[in-house]
Amino acid sequence: xxxxxxxxxxxxxxxxxxxxxxxxxxxxxxxxxxxxxxxxxxxxxxxxxxxxxxxxxxxxxxxxxxxxxxxxxxxx
Numbered sequence: 048x049x050x051x052x053x054x055x056x057x058x059x060x061x062x063x064x065x066x067x068x069x070x071x072x073x074x075x076x077x078x079x080x081x082x083x084x085x086x087x088x089x090x091x092x093x094x095x096x097x098x099x100x101x102x103x104x105x106x107x108x109x110x111x112x113x114x115x116x117x118x119x120x121x122x123x
Contacts, residue, residue: 050078051078053078053079053081054078054079056080056081061079063077063079063084063086063097064077064086064095066095069086069087069088069095070088071088071089071090071091071092071093072088072089072090072114073087073088073114074086074087074109074110074112074113074114074119075087075110076100076108076110077097082099082100083099083100083101083108084097084098084099084100085097085098085099085100085109085110085119087114087119088114089114089116089117090114090115090116090117091116091117093117096117096119098119102121102123104121105121105123107121107122107123108122109121109122
């Protein structure tokens with residue numbers, strides 16, 4: 048695989064993404080604290096959300112999904 052190695056797991060708080068890098072209705076995939084995550088912001092703006100990157104139903108990567116209102120949807 049051509050994925051970068053994940054960063055080391057920190058002991059404390061740290062930023063996974065700058066707020067300016069996540070516009071309304073955007074989804075960004077990140078690797079943090081040894082896990083694949085997705086960060087997304089609702090279509091109308093508002094606070095961002097960070098969630099597990101994989102759909103609990105089918106295991107699809109949510110980075111390929113889409114946002115409606117304030118919910119991220121699985122690509123399937």
